[in-house]
Amino acid sequence: MAEKIESIDDLFVHDLRDIHSAEEQLIAALRKMAAAADAPELSEAFTRHLEQTTDHRQRVEQALAELDASVGDEVCEGVQGLIAEAEESMSAIQSGPVLDAALIDAARKVEHYEITAYRSALSRAHELGHDAVASLLETNLQEEELTDFRLQKLAEGMMPYSGPGSDPRDDGSEVMLGRPATADSDLR
């Protein structure tokens, strides 16, 4: 990040570019994670999220276009570190339930990162009056939240444990507006 951030508008564009880089890195990582997962349902979950992630990247590109901003060459160092952790797990752990548990943990850390990033960008979009951008971000946010919830359910099904919170509202973070009301029924 070389450009100066002089206003909230600059910060908003910067954050969107950061998210774009996060989604792009995740596309590459999810392919590897889908291949490394042992349980077929986990592999499917990663593949499914890979498809969504491709849509997310496109929505962020639309959002930047809406703001007349380029995609830029920002690298999201946060997600870079999180993915490095997932790669460490893939090289240190043999395929099987322990690796699956580690992959779910790594994926949920990425989801938490994205949920925070989208929430903060969404509230900034509202504040700055960018309604079209807000609605693009909201769609992505809801899918990320649902993914985190699905991973949680998978973890519960695979091992006798649950990750952060047994409910998506119980992750120690703020209850947020616009959370998918269908999250629970969708999974039952």
Add this chain to the structure above:
Amino acid sequence: MKLDSLDKLFEHELEDLLDAEQQLLEALPKMASAAGSKELKDAFNAHLKETKTHVTRLEKAFKSLGKSPKSVTCKGMQGLIKEGEDVIKNATDQAVMDAGLIGAAQRVEHYEIAAYGTARAHAQTLGHTEIFDLLQTTLDEEGMANKKLTQLAEGRINIRGANEKALA
């Protein structure tokens, strides 16, 4: 280290968390001094104190396993802190800096919430009840710290003023 059992994965998670907290001990004073709003400074300083306690609790967790405390570089936290440093380096307006710092700090909190949540669950699975309690206490504090940051972000620390100034 080959992680071929849940026990080893759990130990690895504690080592990763210990490093994450230690990195945060170094980053928080920088964030506190870069913050403009007094409330935000106070929040970072208060969380610095808590973070010291978190390190102590992790050391206790190692003791409870009969191990000496060890850490492995937590690359996730490294990247998150770098993002915060980028904000400090590149924000030219104090209110924008504060908004950026809150964003960076919330990413850190969410990382920790996810990491402690997972480690806590593994402690439960493995029957380490003493460690479970230690992790739960820290998890609660991370959750509170995140809520505090959300409140500060919503209080908005005069962000509109920053925009007007930038447009003027």
